[in-house]
Amino acid sequence: MKKLIINADDFGLSEGINNGIVDCYRKAIVTDISIIPDSEAYEHAVNLARKNNIKNIGVHILFGEKGDLSKKYYRFPWKYFLGSMKDSEINQKIKNQISKIKNDGFNITHIDSHQHIHIVPKILNICLNLAKEFDIGFIRFPSEAAIYNILDIKNTIRTLFLKSMCAVSKRILIKNNIKYNDYFYGQFYSGNLDSKKLSRIIADIKDGIAELSCHPGYLTEEIKQKYPWHRNCENELRALLDSHFLSEIKKRDIKLISHAEL
Numbered sequence: 001m002k003k004l005i006i007n008a009d010d011f012g013l014s015e016g017i018n019n020g021i022v023d024c025y026r027k028a029i030v031t032d033i034s035i036i037p038d039s040e041a042y043e044h045a046v047n048l049a050r051k052n053n054i055k056n057i058g059v060h061i062l063f064g065e066k067g068d069l070s071k072k073y074y075r076f077p078w079k080y081f082l083g084s085m086k087d088s089e090i091n092q093k094i095k096n097q098i099s100k101i102k103n104d105g106f107n108i109t110h111i112d113s114h115q116h117i118h119i120v121p122k123i124l125n126i127c128l129n130l131a132k133e134f135d136i137g138f139i140r141f142p143s144e145a146a147i148y149n150i151l152d153i154k155n156t157i158r159t160l161f162l163k164s165m166c167a168v169s170k171r172i173l174i175k176n177n178i179k180y181n182d183y184f185y186g187q188f189y190s191g192n193l194d195s196k197k198l199s200r201i202i203a204d205i206k207d208g209i210a211e212l213s214c215h216p217g218y219l220t221e222e223i224k225q226k227y228p229w230h231r232n233c234e235n236e237l238r239a240l241l242d243s244h245f246l247s248e249i250k251k252r253d254i255k256l257i258s259h260a261e262l
Contacts, residue, residue, distance in 0.1 A: 002254040005181065005211045006240075007032040007140075009060055009112065011049075012039035013227060020217035020237045022048050029240050030214070031258045034058035034112050037097040046104050056260045057106045059098055059136075061113035061127075063090070091126050098134050109259040112140035112213075116162060116187070119169050128176045138259045140211065141166060141173060141180040144187040146204055148197075152188075159188050179262055182206075186213030191229045195239040202248045209262065216240055 008021040008030045018041055024030035035045055035057050049057065101108055111118060111127055118127050119142055127139060143166035144159045173180050185201045186193075193214060201212060217223065217233035224231060239245060249256065 002205050002207055002252065003209045003257050004205060004249070004254050005032055005209070005257055005259060006030050007034060007058065007110075007112070007211055007213055007259075009034050009213055009215055010039075010114075010217075010230070011035040011057075011060070012037070012042040012045040013230070014041050014217070014220065014222050015044050016220035016223055017041070017215075017217035017230065017233060018045045018048050020233060022052055022054075024214075024216050024237060024240050025054065026052060027241060028256070029246060030216070031256050032056070032058060032110070032260075034060035034110070035101060035106075036060045036062050036114070037100040038062045049106070055105075055107055056109045056258065057101065058110040058112055058259065059101055059108055061094055061097055061111065061118055063093065063113065063117055063123075087122065087126060090123060091130070094126060094130055095133075098130060098136075102134065107260070108134060108136050110138040110140065111136055112142070116140070116142040119162070119165050121169050121172060124169050124172050128172065128178060131178060132176075138179045138262060139173065140184070140213075141170070142184050142187055142213075143167070143170075145183040145185055145210070146188070146201075148188055148200060155188050162187055181211040182208035183210040184213070185210060191215055191236075192232050193236045193239055194232075195242055195244065198239050198245050199248055202245070202252060202254065205252065205254055209257075214240060 010017055011021050011033045012035045021033055111131060118124060143163050147156055147159055150156050189197045215230060215233055216237035219234040
């Protein structure tokens with residue numbers, strides 16, 4: 001059976017993103033949400049989730065400081081790979097974020113991260129230990145299922161690099177007996193989904209558990225200024241809510257599920 005999780009990332013980034021994600025969730029096209037604890041609109045996201053009876057949620061780990069998503073996020077990978085950040089520091093940073101969400105009353109069903117950096121082997125081991133500690137049963141495996149245009153050099157290189165990292169880390173997931181998706185979509189077209197691309201992805205889905213990462217929202221001046229990679233968020237929202245998209249899912253006998261159902 002074909003099962004698909006449509007997960008909206010970056011909940012908490014801005015009010016425009018938060019409102020778009022919840023609208024897609026209320027209309028049952030987004031089946032899961034990942035929240036950024038260290039984000040500027042986190043409290044707005046929490047209040048919005050409570051008003052809409054959203055109790056299950058994922059943690060979208062941010063390996064930086066609050067506000068780093070705008071311009072400074074690249075600093076963390078350099079610090080990590082140059083060895084200037086200790087594993088204990090990373091562990092505490094992730095633990096604080098998980099605890100914050102737990103303390104706000106959510107049931108955390110899955111772990112993922114900004115730029116998928118949780119799949120780096122040493123960081124993945126830290127995430128797995130914390131998943132056991134907090135009884136979180138699912139970790140995103142962001143190995144893109146397809147490269148749609150090899151002439152798109154930038155996205156092809158980025159996708160192949162991530163796939164190689166996933167290949168190294170997969171045995172860690174298997175060894176720890178944690179649930180993860182069989183297929184992943186959303187890396188190659190990250191931040192640039194539209195109706196045509198969504199149809200292409202849906203046509204490619206096979207038997208098993210697939211996850212589609214998406215970034216819907218309402219475009220605001222704040223997003224344009226601080227988070228320019230989200231400039232397509234409103235187009236993505238419209239594509240997800242297009243009745244044709246849901247019809248394609250039904251036509252191909254794909255069952256929409258959430259992480260909590262696994």
